[in-house]
Amino acid sequence: MEICETITIDAPIERAYDVFADLDRWPVILPDTVGVDVTYFDGYNQEFSMTVERPGRLETVRGIRYCRAPYQLELVQTTPPPAMSRMSGIWNFAPAGGGATEVTATRRFSLKAPEDGGPPISEEQFAVKLGEILRTNLELFKAAVEGA
Amino acid sequence: MRDGPRDPSLDVVQSRALVPAPPAQVAELFWDIRAWHAIWTKIDDVEVRYDDRVRQEFAMGVQRDGRREDVRTIRYRRDDGDIDFFSPAPPPTMDVHNGRWGFRADAARPDCCHVMARREYRLIRADGESDDAYRRRRRDYGERFSQRLEAILDCFVVHYTQRQPQHPEVAT
Numbered sequence: 658m659e660i661c662e663t664i665t666i667d668a669p670i671e672r673a674y675d676v677f678a679d680l681d682r683w684p685v686i687l688p689d690t691v692g693v694d695v696t697y698f699d700g701y702n703q704e705f706s707m708t709v710e711r712p713g714r715l716e717t718v719r720g721i722r723y724c725r726a727p728y729q730l731e732l733v734q735t736t737p738p739p740a741m742s743r744m745s746g747i748w749n750f751a752p753a754g755g756g757a758t759e760v761t762a763t764r765r766f767s768l769k770a771p772e773d774g775g776p777p778i779s780e781e782q783f784a785v786k787l788g789e790i791l792r793t794n795l796e797l798f799k800a801a802v803e804g805a
Numbered sequence: 806m807r808d809g810p811r812d813p814s815l816d817v818v819q820s821r822a823l824v825p826a827p828p829a830q831v832a833e834l835f836w837d838i839r840a841w842h843a844i845w846t847k848i849d850d851v852e853v854r855y856d857d858r859v860r861q862e863f864a865m866g867v868q869r870d871g872r873r874e875d876v877r878t879i880r881y882r883r884d885d886g887d888i889d890f891f892s893p894a895p896p897p898t899m900d901v902h903n904g905r906w907g908f909r910a911d912a913a914r915p916d917c918c919h920v921m922a923r924r925e926y927r928l929i930r931a932d933g934e935s936d937d938a939y940r941r942r943r944r945d946y947g948e949r950f951s952q953r954l955e956a957i958l959d960c961f962v963v964h965y966t967q968r969q970p971q972h973p974e975v976a977t
Contacts, residue, residue, distance in 0.1 A: 697893035699901060702879065704893045721860065721879055735855040735862050735879075743857055 658768075658780040660788045663761045664795040665753050668802045673758040674727035674750050676802045680705055686801045687794060691715065700724070706736075718744075740776050740783075743767040760798070762791055815901060815925045816943055818951040822958035825965045828908040828918040832886050834961070835906050835920075838863050844964045845957055849873060858882070869896065870949075876902070898946075901927040920961065922954045 666673045676682060680703075684690045689710045697704040703722040708715050719736035723729075730748040737744035746764040753759040768783055769775030776783060811817065824831050834840060838861070842848050849866035856862075861880040866873050877894035888906040895902035907921035928946055930939050 697891075699891065699903070702891040702893075702903065704879070721862075723881065733855075733857070733860040735860070745857070745860070 658784050659763060659765045660784050660791065661761060661763045662788060662791045662795055663759060664792075664799055666758045666760055666799045666802050667756070668758060668805075669756055670750050670752055670758045671727045672805065673760060673802050674730075676805065677730060677748055677750075677760070677798060678724055678726065680707070682801070683707070686797050688797075698724075737766075739774055740769060741766050742769050742775075760795060762795060764791060811925065812901075812927075815927050816947050817923065817925050818947055818954060819921065819923045820951060820954035820958055821919060821921045822955070822962055823911070823914075824918045824920050824958070824961050825916065826918060827916060828886065828910050831918040831920060831961070832888070832906075832908045834964075835888060835908075836861070836880075836882060838865070838880075845960045864894075869953075895926070898928055899926045900929050901925070920958055922958060924950065924954065926950075 676686075680693045680695055683693050687709075690707060691710055692708040693705060694707075695703060695705045701724055703724055704720070705722070706717055706719045708717045710716075716738050717736075718734045718738055720732055720734040723731040725731070728750050732746045732748075734741075734744040744764070744766045746762065749761045749763075751759045751761075764787060766780075766783075766787070768780050771777050826834075834844075836858075838851055839853060842851060847868045849868065851866075852864045854862045854864065859882050861882075862877070863880075864875065864877045866875050868874075874896045875894070876892050876896055878890050878892045880888055880890040882888055886908055889903075890905070891903035892899075902924070903926075904922070904924040907919075907923070909919040909921070911917050911919060928939075928943055934942075
């Protein structure tokens with residue numbers, strides 16, 4: 658299942674990219690992110706773990722990002738959230754005219770079966786919820802970039 | 806693996822071989838890191854921790870210079886079929902280790918594949934090691950690493966032809 662959200666940020670592409678790329682800033686920008694630990698970064702390949710608050714619990718994911726400044730960040734979660742068997746995604750950055758940047762975020766995911774710890778809803782229903790979260794996060798990043 | 810200008814502090818070794826099997830078949834065997842154990846005998850053990858057919862994480866125990874090294878590597882299969890990788894836990898003598906396996910068809914021999922191996926790495930400099938000593942160690946290590954890459958590629962040639970390896974002292 659794949660979802661996609663797009664937002665236009667009133668800032669140059671380099672500035673928009675830098676804020677998304679800087680994982681140390683994520684706990685400041687996203688209120689549900691309580692910790693990020695970058696365990697490897699060579700300027701292109703990046704490995705990290707991230708802990709987020711979920712109702713009644715904390716979730717920690719591990720992931721890899723490929724940082725193709727300033728046009729693309731590609732993500733795979735080698736340890737996805739507990740309800741998922743697969744989670745990957747891409748942020749694409751493109752000039753939008755007038756000095757603005759269009760950011761398109763896609764997520765591709767698979768859910769575990771309910772008997773294996775997956776949620777008791779369909780992937781289509783889950784995609785709607787995930788899309789709302791993705792949209793909210795893009796809005797928060799937009800505010801962070803434009804306020805920087 | 807990042808395209809573009811190379812970090813000058815990194816050393817590079819490369820090797821290539823003509824493997825007698827079609828590129829898609831060879832590339833798939835290179836992706837199947839569990840299968841390497843039967844081909845490249847320096848491997849002690851492999852644990853695949855993630856594999857979605859595009860991204861892969863594995864931990865490997867491997868023999869080098871007479872001792873075991875534990876390495877953890879992330880691989881990425883590009884759209885062109887080449888395999889990029891980096892090691893967040895590199896061999897203990899290095900603080901950077903990444904590379905690429907490339908697979909190219911030969912128009913004159915569609916049953917064969919040119920395999921290109923590239924490594925970029927940085928040896929950890931010892932405390933108090935002089936410039937000359939570090940330079941010599943980098944040169945010597947690079948020569949051995951290049952021979953090792955040749956031996957790995959030769960093992961894949963052997964796998965497809967069942968001939969005797971050309972680098973028995975390295976491959977065994």
